[in-house]
Amino acid sequence: MENQYDIIVIGSGPGGYTGAIRAAQLGYKVAIIEKYSTLGGTCTNVGCIPAKALLDSTEHFHKAKEEFGLHGIELDNGLRLNFGQFIARKDGVVKSNTSGLNYLMKKNKIDVHTGLGSFIDNTRLRVSNGGTEIILTGKYFMIATGSKPSSIPGVTIDKKRxxxxxxxxxxxxxxxxxxxxxxxxxxxxxxxxxxxxxxxxxxxxxxxxxxxxxxxxxxxxxxxxxxxxxxxxxxxxxxxxxxxxxxxxxxxxxxxxxxxxxxxxxxxxxxxGRRAYTDGLNLKAVGVETEKNGKVKVDSQLRTNVDNIYAIGDVIAGPMLAHKAEDEAVFVAEVINGQKPHINYNLIPSVVYTWPEVASVGATEEELKASGVPYSSGSFPYSASGRARAANDTDGFVKVLVSPRYGEVLGVHIFGPRAADVIAQSVVGMEYEVTAEDMYRISYAHPTYSEALKDAYLIASGQGAINI
Incomplete structure (x- = not known):
């Protein structure tokens, strides 16, 4: 059996399914290959989504235990954790997301092939699933096979203890x-x-x-x-x-x-950490070059040394972030389409979903010092934020790093409530080269966590904070 496609995407994580959908939107006949029985890759099944589900559940539990009394909420019958339901809710969140991906594949007329994809040459891919095998033919390929957990010498992950x-x-x-x-x-x-x-x-x-x-x-x-x-x-x-x-x-x-x-x-x-996962792709047969660390070599267009094969996400250089993979996937689909998209890798935010959350974009203070770039710093604590006080979330701060010459925002670093959401405003500002003065002169709703940004920009610009 042989199937012909314009673009074949190998891997159905955030990068893979985003690339497949964008390619289909551009009018291409698309197939996506996934070795596991569910779509979504690591992020949806055993990474970002289930981890955040558990993080949210445990934050509710912790607040009930430690803070509800402060709010006047009393638990007369005590508090306990139903661990089975704790895990079951997470599983339900995952199932909802994977079901959504199945719908999107059908909606965009993307063929899903379950099995291990392996290159035969630069136009043919073998998909093996148990005892069955099909051959797919493609004009272009996008490698989006992600990563797997890595270990260190002396430590073997046995998946038991x-x-x-x-x-x-x-x-x-x-x-x-x-x-x-x-x-x-x-x-x-x-x-x-x-x-x-x-x-x-x-x-x-x-x-x-x-x-x-x-x-x-x-x-x-x-x-x-x-x-x-x-x-x-x-x-x-x-x-x-x-x-x-x-x-x-x-x-x-x-x-x-x-x-x-x-x-x-x-x-x-x-x-x-994690390592790039390209096992079973048979890259040697097609001549795709890899780095010593196993990552796939690509050029500025995310093209491998084989002209019609591209790679994105965790299998190439750069931070292993789902949103980086998504941006790269759209980039590749549009490059194939003859467009001229761009990605500013310096402005891909990083987030840690502890509580308070941690979020960062642009240069760190250590990087600016090491490169000799002049900067001014403005830091504002959440303990001085009216919104944070109202929510009893006063741990943390916002720090902005600004060029003293032109007011260019060089980096923004947040440790505080809803940092993952607040950082988006700074990403927009930095992408469009909005100055620190512009950032503190725009209107911020009151009371909000984002007001801390305004005061940090004011302080970095040589002025005092004006909000509480």
Missing amino acids: IISSTEALSLPGQPKSMVIIGGGVIGVEMASVFARIGTEVTIIEYTDTLIPTMDRELGKALFKTLGKLGIKTLLGSKVKSADNMGEQAVVKFDDHSGKEQEITADYCLVAV
Whole structure:
């Protein structure tokens, strides 16, 4: 059986399904290949969406336990967590999203082929599913196969006691204790989920700060907030091994002073990053070149060295973010269509869904110092925000970095309530080169969390804050 298409997309995560839909909108005959039985990739099934579902659930639980009394809300019959329903709600959210993707594929007349895609040559792709096999022919291909959890020497993920974030999202019961290796985005989000429901959590991080790729002030603030949840964070520590002992896991590491230590917990969650996933694509057969780290080499048009094959998202260089993959997917579809789209990689925001949330766009203060770029900084605390006080969410701050010469906004860093949403305004401003003065002169609704931005811009411009 042979099927012919204009564009074949391999992988159905946020990048894959977005690229397929955009290509179909542009009039192309499109197929999408997915090795698993459901669409959506890591993000929809075992990443962004289920993680945020659990984060929201645990935040409700934590507020009920710690803050409802302050609001005059009394729980006369006590408070308990139904762990089964906790996980079931997450599963329902995932199912709703995957069902939505099935609808979108049908609506846009995109053919879905389930199985492992493997290149035969630069025009033919073999799709294998159990004992069945079909051959698809395409004019163009988009590789969007995403990434898988990675590990470190001495630590093997067995999916039983030594787990990745995938297994952590569907544990059979609430653990009493957990060790998390890695203090990046995944590590601190999973730490928040379990600490809020009473699990004793320890984070072991190799560097001297949490979320090390972001502005250091954000990491320092997050360290303090996670401490309030009872999370123990060990910075500057190197994990040497993790072993499954049957009912528990044992993690051995050297602490910041070089002394060997040992921790025993119900689970060891490995959150040290992800690796590009191209297994089974048979890239050598078609001649697609890869980097030493396994990522696919692409040019400025996201084209591989094979003219009609493109790659996007986690399989190429850059941050592993779902919205980056989506932007790249649309970019590729429009490039194939002869358009001239653009992506400003400096203005792709990063978000951490702890509470308070962390959000960042543009340059960090450390990057500006290292490159010798002059800047002025303006920081405004949420403790001075009327909206934050009303919600009892006063932890955090907004920091903006501004060029003193022209008022260009160089970076915005937020640690505070609804930071993931508030950052969008700064992305728009920076994309269209709006100055700091422009940003503080526009009208901000009162009272809102976004007013903190206005005051930060005022302070960075040499003026005082004017809002509460």
